[in-house]
Amino acid sequence: MKIFFEYLGLLHIEGVKNKTFLDVDAGTTIAGLFGQLKIRREHQKFISVFINDIEKPRTTILNENDRVKFFLPTGGG
Amino acid sequence: MKNFSYEKLTERNSPKIKQKLSEAVVGIAGCGGLGSNVAFALARSGVGKLVLVDFDVVDITNLNRQQFFLSDVGMKKVDALSEKLLQINPQIKIEKYQSKLTDNNVQTIFADVQVVVEAFDKVSEKASLLKAFGKSFFKAKFLVTASGVAGFGKSNSIQTKKLAQNIFVCGDNKTDFLSEGVMAPRVMIAAGHQANKVLELLEQLN
Numbered sequence: 001m002k003i004f005f006e007y008l009g010l011l012h013i014e015g016v017k018n019k020t021f022l023d024v025d026a027g028t029t030i031a032g033l034f035g036q037l038k039i040r041r042e043h044q045k046f047i048s049v050f051i052n053d054i055e056k057p058r059t060t061i062l063n064e065n066d067r068v069k070f071f072l073p074t075g076g077g
Numbered sequence: 078m079k080n081f082s083y084e085k086l087t088e089r090n091s092p093k094i095k096q097k098l099s100e101a102v103v104g105i106a107g108c109g110g111l112g113s114n115v116a117f118a119l120a121r122s123g124v125g126k127l128v129l130v131d132f133d134v135v136d137i138t139n140l141n142r143q144q145f146f147l148s149d150v151g152m153k154k155v156d157a158l159s160e161k162l163l164q165i166n167p168q169i170k171i172e173k174y175q176s177k178l179t180d181n182n183v184q185t186i187f188a189d190v191q192v193v194v195e196a197f198d199k200v201s202e203k204a205s206l207l208k209a210f211g212k213s214f215f216k217a218k219f220l221v222t223a224s225g226v227a228g229f230g231k232s233n234s235i236q237t238k239k240l241a242q243n244i245f246v247c248g249d250n251k252t253d254f255l256s257e258g259v260m261a262p263r264v265m266i267a268a269g270h271q272a273n274k275v276l277e278l279l280e281q282l283n
Contacts, residue, residue: 008224008238008240008246008250009224009225009250009251010250010251010253045204046200046201046203046204047204048204048207048208048211048240050240050241050244053239053241053242054241054242055207055208055210055211055241055244056211057211069240069241071207071224071240071246072200073200073203073204073207073222073223073224073246074200074224074225074227074248074250074251074252074253074254075198075199075200075203075227075253075254075255076110076198076225076226076227076252076253076254076257076259076264077107077109077110077111077112077196077197077198077223077226077254077259077264077267
Protein backbone atom coordinates (compact mmCIF):
# COMPACT_ATOMS: atom_id res chain seq x y z
CA MET A 1 0.00 0.00 0.00
CA LYS A 2 1.03 3.62 -0.44
CA ILE A 3 1.51 6.35 2.12
CA PHE A 4 2.54 9.97 1.61
CA PHE A 5 5.73 10.70 3.49
CA GLU A 6 7.43 13.93 4.47
CA TYR A 7 10.07 14.95 6.98
CA LEU A 8 11.29 18.16 8.61
CA GLY A 9 14.45 18.90 10.50
CA LEU A 10 17.99 17.62 10.26
CA LEU A 11 16.98 14.20 8.99
CA HIS A 12 18.69 12.80 5.94
CA ILE A 13 17.11 9.57 4.81
CA GLU A 14 19.25 7.72 2.27
CA GLY A 15 17.45 7.12 -1.02
CA VAL A 16 14.12 8.65 0.09
CA LYS A 17 12.98 11.95 -1.35
CA ASN A 18 11.10 14.32 0.89
CA LYS A 19 7.35 14.71 0.21
CA THR A 20 6.93 11.52 -1.72
CA PHE A 21 4.74 8.41 -1.87
CA LEU A 22 6.24 5.30 -0.26
CA ASP A 23 5.29 1.64 -0.57
CA VAL A 24 4.83 -0.10 2.79
CA ASP A 25 3.42 -3.52 3.69
CA ALA A 26 -0.07 -3.70 5.17
CA GLY A 27 0.18 -3.79 8.95
CA THR A 28 3.34 -1.67 9.07
CA THR A 29 3.61 0.36 12.27
CA ILE A 30 5.45 3.64 12.80
CA ALA A 31 8.21 1.66 14.51
CA GLY A 32 8.30 -0.62 11.45
CA LEU A 33 8.60 2.40 9.15
CA PHE A 34 11.59 3.60 11.21
CA GLY A 35 13.21 0.25 10.45
CA GLN A 36 12.29 0.28 6.76
CA LEU A 37 13.80 3.77 6.37
CA LYS A 38 16.84 2.87 8.51
CA ILE A 39 16.33 5.81 10.86
CA ARG A 40 19.20 5.94 13.34
CA ARG A 41 18.26 4.99 16.91
CA GLU A 42 19.64 8.24 18.35
CA HIS A 43 17.27 10.10 16.02
CA GLN A 44 14.26 7.82 16.59
CA LYS A 45 13.93 8.83 20.25
CA PHE A 46 13.62 12.53 19.37
CA ILE A 47 11.35 12.26 16.32
CA SER A 48 7.68 13.19 16.59
CA VAL A 49 5.44 11.39 14.12
CA PHE A 50 2.22 12.88 12.81
CA ILE A 51 -0.34 10.91 10.82
CA ASN A 52 -2.93 13.00 9.04
CA ASP A 53 -1.96 15.98 11.24
CA ILE A 54 -2.32 14.13 14.55
CA GLU A 55 0.64 13.04 16.69
CA LYS A 56 0.71 9.25 17.07
CA PRO A 57 2.61 6.68 19.17
CA ARG A 58 5.13 4.26 17.66
CA THR A 59 2.70 1.33 17.79
CA THR A 60 0.24 2.98 15.40
CA ILE A 61 -0.53 0.90 12.29
CA LEU A 62 -0.38 2.80 9.02
CA ASN A 63 -3.28 2.83 6.58
CA GLU A 64 -3.46 3.32 2.82
CA ASN A 65 -3.02 6.98 1.81
CA ASP A 66 -2.01 8.11 5.29
CA ARG A 67 -0.02 11.36 5.30
CA VAL A 68 2.95 10.57 7.54
CA LYS A 69 5.23 13.34 8.79
CA PHE A 70 8.49 12.94 10.76
CA PHE A 71 9.77 15.92 12.71
CA LEU A 72 13.23 15.97 14.30
CA PRO A 73 13.78 19.32 16.05
CA THR A 74 17.16 21.03 15.93
CA GLY A 75 18.81 22.50 19.01
CA GLY A 76 19.17 26.15 19.94
CA GLY A 77 17.03 28.75 21.57
CA MET B 78 4.47 52.45 39.97
CA LYS B 79 4.40 55.38 37.55
CA ASN B 80 0.73 55.98 36.70
CA PHE B 81 0.26 52.59 35.09
CA SER B 82 -2.80 52.03 32.97
CA TYR B 83 -3.54 48.79 31.12
CA GLU B 84 -5.64 50.81 28.71
CA LYS B 85 -2.67 53.04 27.93
CA LEU B 86 -0.28 50.08 27.59
CA THR B 87 -2.53 48.49 24.99
CA GLU B 88 -3.87 51.69 23.40
CA ARG B 89 -1.95 51.19 20.15
CA ASN B 90 -2.54 47.43 19.92
CA SER B 91 -4.92 45.92 17.39
CA PRO B 92 -8.47 46.64 18.67
CA LYS B 93 -9.89 43.29 17.49
CA ILE B 94 -7.71 41.25 19.86
CA LYS B 95 -7.50 43.54 22.89
CA GLN B 96 -10.19 41.93 25.02
CA LYS B 97 -9.04 38.39 24.27
CA LEU B 98 -5.46 39.16 25.30
CA SER B 99 -6.37 40.53 28.70
CA GLU B 100 -8.00 37.17 29.51
CA ALA B 101 -5.39 34.98 27.78
CA VAL B 102 -3.13 32.51 29.57
CA VAL B 103 0.08 31.44 27.83
CA GLY B 104 2.74 28.98 28.99
CA ILE B 105 6.43 29.63 28.32
CA ALA B 106 8.51 26.45 28.50
CA GLY B 107 12.05 27.72 28.90
CA CYS B 108 12.93 31.33 29.74
CA GLY B 109 16.15 31.69 27.74
CA GLY B 110 16.72 33.17 24.29
CA LEU B 111 13.37 32.30 22.80
CA GLY B 112 11.30 32.30 25.97
CA SER B 113 12.45 35.64 27.40
CA ASN B 114 11.91 37.38 24.06
CA VAL B 115 8.49 35.77 23.55
CA ALA B 116 7.48 36.72 27.10
CA PHE B 117 8.49 40.35 26.51
CA ALA B 118 6.44 40.49 23.30
CA LEU B 119 3.38 38.93 24.94
CA ALA B 120 3.57 41.15 28.03
CA ARG B 121 3.83 44.25 25.82
CA SER B 122 0.84 42.94 23.84
CA GLY B 123 -1.26 42.83 26.99
CA VAL B 124 -1.51 39.07 27.61
CA GLY B 125 -3.18 38.69 30.99
CA LYS B 126 -1.27 35.76 32.46
CA LEU B 127 2.00 33.96 31.74
CA VAL B 128 3.12 30.63 33.19
CA LEU B 129 6.93 30.64 33.22
CA VAL B 130 8.96 27.43 33.53
CA ASP B 131 12.75 27.23 33.71
CA PHE B 132 15.08 25.40 36.11
CA ASP B 133 18.12 27.52 35.32
CA VAL B 134 19.82 30.67 36.64
CA VAL B 135 21.09 33.56 34.53
CA ASP B 136 24.67 33.12 33.31
CA ILE B 137 26.83 35.76 31.68
CA THR B 138 26.89 33.67 28.47
CA ASN B 139 23.10 34.16 28.24
CA LEU B 140 23.38 37.91 27.76
CA ASN B 141 24.19 37.63 24.03
CA ARG B 142 20.57 36.83 23.21
CA GLN B 143 18.38 36.65 26.31
CA GLN B 144 16.48 39.55 27.86
CA PHE B 145 18.65 39.73 30.98
CA PHE B 146 21.28 42.15 32.26
CA LEU B 147 24.57 41.86 34.16
CA SER B 148 22.74 42.59 37.40
CA ASP B 149 20.61 39.46 36.80
CA VAL B 150 23.55 37.02 36.66
CA GLY B 151 23.05 34.34 39.31
CA MET B 152 19.31 34.99 39.66
CA LYS B 153 16.72 32.38 38.83
CA LYS B 154 15.61 33.05 35.26
CA VAL B 155 11.94 32.90 36.20
CA ASP B 156 12.51 35.54 38.89
CA ALA B 157 14.65 37.87 36.75
CA LEU B 158 12.18 37.63 33.88
CA SER B 159 9.14 38.19 36.10
CA GLU B 160 10.67 41.37 37.50
CA LYS B 161 11.09 42.78 34.01
CA LEU B 162 7.64 41.75 32.80
CA LEU B 163 6.12 43.48 35.82
CA GLN B 164 8.03 46.63 34.86
CA ILE B 165 6.12 46.54 31.56
CA ASN B 166 2.74 45.55 32.98
CA PRO B 167 2.42 45.56 36.79
CA GLN B 168 -1.01 43.94 36.44
CA ILE B 169 0.18 40.89 34.50
CA LYS B 170 -0.39 37.64 36.40
CA ILE B 171 2.69 35.43 36.52
CA GLU B 172 2.96 31.86 37.72
CA LYS B 173 6.59 30.75 38.12
CA TYR B 174 8.07 27.25 38.23
CA GLN B 175 11.80 26.93 38.80
CA SER B 176 11.92 23.31 37.74
CA LYS B 177 12.43 21.02 34.78
CA LEU B 178 9.35 20.12 32.81
CA THR B 179 8.72 16.38 33.13
CA ASP B 180 6.04 13.86 32.17
CA ASN B 181 4.91 14.06 35.80
CA ASN B 182 4.41 17.82 36.07
CA VAL B 183 3.69 19.07 32.53
CA GLN B 184 -0.09 18.60 32.73
CA THR B 185 -0.38 20.27 36.14
CA ILE B 186 1.82 23.23 35.21
CA PHE B 187 0.02 23.91 31.94
CA ALA B 188 -3.48 22.92 33.08
CA ASP B 189 -4.98 26.39 32.55
CA VAL B 190 -3.04 27.67 29.53
CA GLN B 191 -4.50 28.05 26.06
CA VAL B 192 -1.17 28.05 24.22
CA VAL B 193 2.27 26.72 25.20
CA VAL B 194 5.44 28.19 23.72
CA GLU B 195 8.25 25.64 23.48
CA ALA B 196 11.41 27.68 24.07
CA PHE B 197 14.00 25.12 25.12
CA ASP B 198 17.45 24.86 23.60
CA LYS B 199 18.07 21.12 23.93
CA VAL B 200 16.66 18.70 21.35
CA SER B 201 15.71 16.22 24.08
CA GLU B 202 13.58 18.82 25.90
CA LYS B 203 11.88 19.96 22.69
CA ALA B 204 11.10 16.34 21.77
CA SER B 205 9.78 15.62 25.26
CA LEU B 206 7.26 18.49 25.16
CA LEU B 207 6.19 17.53 21.64
CA LYS B 208 5.59 14.00 22.91
CA ALA B 209 3.45 15.33 25.76
CA PHE B 210 1.29 17.15 23.21
CA GLY B 211 0.48 13.81 21.62
CA LYS B 212 -1.62 12.99 24.68
CA SER B 213 -5.34 13.66 24.80
CA PHE B 214 -4.94 16.14 27.68
CA PHE B 215 -3.36 18.65 25.28
CA LYS B 216 -5.75 18.14 22.34
CA ALA B 217 -7.59 21.40 23.03
CA LYS B 218 -4.42 23.42 23.58
CA PHE B 219 -1.90 24.75 21.06
CA LEU B 220 1.87 24.32 21.00
CA VAL B 221 4.17 26.77 19.21
CA THR B 222 7.59 25.19 18.99
CA ALA B 223 10.89 26.34 17.47
CA SER B 224 13.52 24.55 15.42
CA GLY B 225 16.41 25.99 13.44
CA VAL B 226 17.20 29.38 14.96
CA ALA B 227 21.00 29.18 15.09
CA GLY B 228 23.69 31.23 13.34
CA PHE B 229 23.24 34.59 11.64
CA GLY B 230 21.90 35.94 8.33
CA LYS B 231 19.23 34.22 6.21
CA SER B 232 16.48 36.11 8.03
CA ASN B 233 13.78 35.05 5.62
CA SER B 234 14.54 31.35 5.97
CA ILE B 235 12.83 31.49 9.36
CA GLN B 236 9.19 30.63 8.79
CA THR B 237 6.13 29.51 10.71
CA LYS B 238 4.75 26.16 9.55
CA LYS B 239 1.88 23.98 10.68
CA LEU B 240 3.13 20.65 12.02
CA ALA B 241 -0.17 19.20 13.17
CA GLN B 242 -3.74 20.24 14.03
CA ASN B 243 -2.62 22.06 17.16
CA ILE B 244 1.16 22.36 16.70
CA PHE B 245 3.17 25.00 14.82
CA VAL B 246 6.94 25.28 14.33
CA CYS B 247 8.97 28.48 13.84
CA GLY B 248 12.49 28.41 12.39
CA ASP B 249 14.36 27.13 9.35
CA ASN B 250 14.33 23.52 10.64
CA LYS B 251 18.00 23.14 9.71
CA THR B 252 20.51 25.31 11.55
CA ASP B 253 21.81 23.75 14.74
CA PHE B 254 23.50 25.55 17.63
CA LEU B 255 26.27 22.95 17.94
CA SER B 256 27.67 23.91 14.55
CA GLU B 257 26.53 27.52 14.15
CA GLY B 258 26.11 28.98 17.66
CA VAL B 259 23.14 31.11 18.68
CA MET B 260 22.94 34.88 18.32
CA ALA B 261 20.41 37.53 19.24
CA PRO B 262 19.09 38.53 15.79
CA ARG B 263 17.94 35.11 14.56
CA VAL B 264 16.75 34.01 18.00
CA MET B 265 14.71 37.20 18.25
CA ILE B 266 13.29 36.73 14.74
CA ALA B 267 12.17 33.22 15.65
CA ALA B 268 10.80 34.44 19.01
CA GLY B 269 8.89 37.12 17.09
CA HIS B 270 7.41 34.41 14.88
CA GLN B 271 6.39 32.42 17.95
CA ALA B 272 4.81 35.39 19.73
CA ASN B 273 3.02 36.44 16.56
CA LYS B 274 1.59 32.93 16.06
CA VAL B 275 0.43 32.95 19.69
CA LEU B 276 -1.50 36.17 19.05
CA GLU B 277 -3.08 34.68 15.92
CA LEU B 278 -4.17 31.58 17.82
CA LEU B 279 -5.57 33.59 20.72
CA GLU B 280 -7.51 35.74 18.29
CA GLN B 281 -9.12 32.62 16.81
CA LEU B 282 -10.12 31.18 20.18
CA ASN B 283 -13.60 31.84 21.48
